[in-house]
Amino acid sequence: MAFSFSSLFSSQPKSVLGVDIGTSSIKVVQLKRDHGRVVLETYGAIALGPYAGVEIGRATALAGDKIGEALKDVIREANVSTSDAAIAIPYSSSLISILNLPAGVEKQLAQVVPIEARKYIPVPINEVLLDWFVVGGDGNTAQGDQAGKIQVLLVAIHNETISKFRSISSTAALQTGFFEIEVFSSVRAALEHGIAPVAVVDMGAATTKFYVVERGLIHESHIINHGSQDITLAASRALGISVAQAEERKRKIGLSGGAPDQPGVADLRKSLELSLSPLLSELARTVTAYETRTNQALSALVFTGGGATLKGLREFAQQKIQTEIRLADPFGKTQAPAFLEAILKEAGPEFCVAVGLALRRLQEIG
Numbered sequence: 001m002a003f004s005f006s007s008l009f010s011s012q013p014k015s016v017l018g019v020d021i022g023t024s025s026i027k028v029v030q031l032k033r034d035h036g037r038v039v040l041e042t043y044g045a046i047a048l049g050p051y052a053g054v055e056i057g058r059a060t061a062l063a064g065d066k067i068g069e070a071l072k073d074v075i076r077e078a079n080v081s082t083s084d085a086a087i088a089i090p091y092s093s094s095l096i097s098i099l100n101l102p103a104g105v106e107k108q109l110a111q112v113v114p115i116e117a118r119k120y121i122p123v124p125i126n127e128v129l130l131d132w133f134v135v136g137g138d139g140n141t142a143q144g145d146q147a148g149k150i151q152v153l154l155v156a157i158h159n160e161t162i163s164k165f166r167s168i169s170s171t172a173a174l175q176t177g178f179f180e181i182e183v184f185s186s187v188r189a190a191l192e193h194g195i196a197p198v199a200v201v202d203m204g205a206a207t208t209k210f211y212v213v214e215r216g217l218i219h220e221s222h223i224i225n226h227g228s229q230d231i232t233l234a235a236s237r238a239l240g241i242s243v244a245q246a247e248e249r250k251r252k253i254g255l256s257g258g259a260p261d262q263p264g265v266a267d268l269r270k271s272l273e274l275s276l277s278p279l280l281s282e283l284a285r286t287v288t289a290y291e292t293r294t295n296q297a298l299s300a301l302v303f304t305g306g307g308a309t310l311k312g313l314r315e316f317a318q319q320k321i322q323t324e325i326r327l328a329d330p331f332g333k334t335q336a337p338a339f340l341e342a343i344l345k346e347a348g349p350e351f352c353v354a355v356g357l358a359l360r361r362l363q364e365i366g
């Protein structure tokens with residue numbers, strides 16, 4: 001192979017694409033590295049509702065070929081110019097649990113974990129892809145650890161899921177460097193490095209995902225069965241308007257937009273507040289349960305996901321929950337034109353997973 005200095009110096013920085021395929025929409029974020037800085041090149045989202053014959057903002061369960069079509073469309077609409085991608089695997093298609101194993105088995109995890117995993121995984125082990133990380137007890141003790149044990153975070157993804165995502169990737173003509181469960185992507189983009197336990201709360205369309213992160217590692221995760229589409233459906237019923245209209249007003253006015261004396265604004269807010277209650281109460285219960293069990297306080301809740309972009313949500317939720325609430329700002333980890341700053345801050349929570357994927361891909365190729 002010929003080596004030339006000119007090609008070394010003229011080589012263009014390579015761009016990468018993070019792809020987050022949610023139940024209600026696909027989000028893409030293109031980044032590149034320039035002089036050591038991470039530059040935001042483009043981003044975009046496309047609602048999947050119209051591909052499934054339902055309203056924008058609602059959760060769908062589409063086959064891979066339809067998702068591939070939608071992905072092609074958003075790639076075109078957002079002027080994406082790279083095919084080097086990383087794709088998120090939905091949390092719901094994965095199984096994450098903590099194994100408590102006797103200290104000393106660290107060197108034999110490749111044999112021990114698949115055997116132990118059988119107790120936790122409801123399908124034959126040869127139908128899943130297994131991955132694991134030691135998260136505690138390795139001289140790196142956290143509260144709640146058991147003496148003489150190490151804690152191993154076990155991750156399993158069904159082979160069928162991987163092949164579905166591979167085929168979506170090829171429909172959209174992407175070269176996918178890796179697939180990653182969305183939990184890890186989201187945490188990478190939403191959090192700063194820190195020791196204290198924080199929770200990432202990802203508000204999607206049908207569900208809300210809750211992850212506790214301590215010393216940079218995911219210690220616990222689960223799903224709350226309330227999401228942002230519930231409050232749209234409730235507003236549509238309460239105000240006697242179509243689901244599409246309710247979705248539009250939820251996004252435009254939310255809990256704090258529009259003048260309170262404008263017709264319909266007060267009623268909309270009341271409905272949104274009412275229908276948010278079950279979600280926020282369950283979130284508060286989840287926080288308390290974690291704190292009681294581990295005997296340590298969460299230092300903050302970081303909200304991500306499209307549902308977290310509801311105007312006025314942070315302030316409203318803070319009245320109901322004692323732990324400090326922050327909105328994720330993943331684009332804050334990238335360089336972008338100053339005039340976009342406010343827009344990117346507002347849209348940020350929705351793009352957390354996509355940013356997290358692109359950040360890791362950049363690191364891999366850098």
Ligand SMILES: Nc1ncnc2c1ncn2[C@@H]1O[C@H](COP(=O)(O)OP(=O)(O)OP(=O)(O)O)[C@@H](O)[C@H]1O
Pocket residue numbers: 021022023024025026056057058090203204205206207208227228229232247250251252254304305306307308309310311350
């Ligand atoms: N500006 C906005 N104000 C309020 N809600 C919004 C706004 N933008 C999007 N949403 C809501 O966010 C929800 C979708 O969030 P997100 O895109 O994070 O979900 P998803 O990734 O498709 O779902 P999941 O992660 O559960 O599969 C929708 O229900 C939508 O109504």
Ligand SMILES: [Mg+2]
Pocket residue numbers: 021022023204305353
């Ligand atoms: Mg999502």
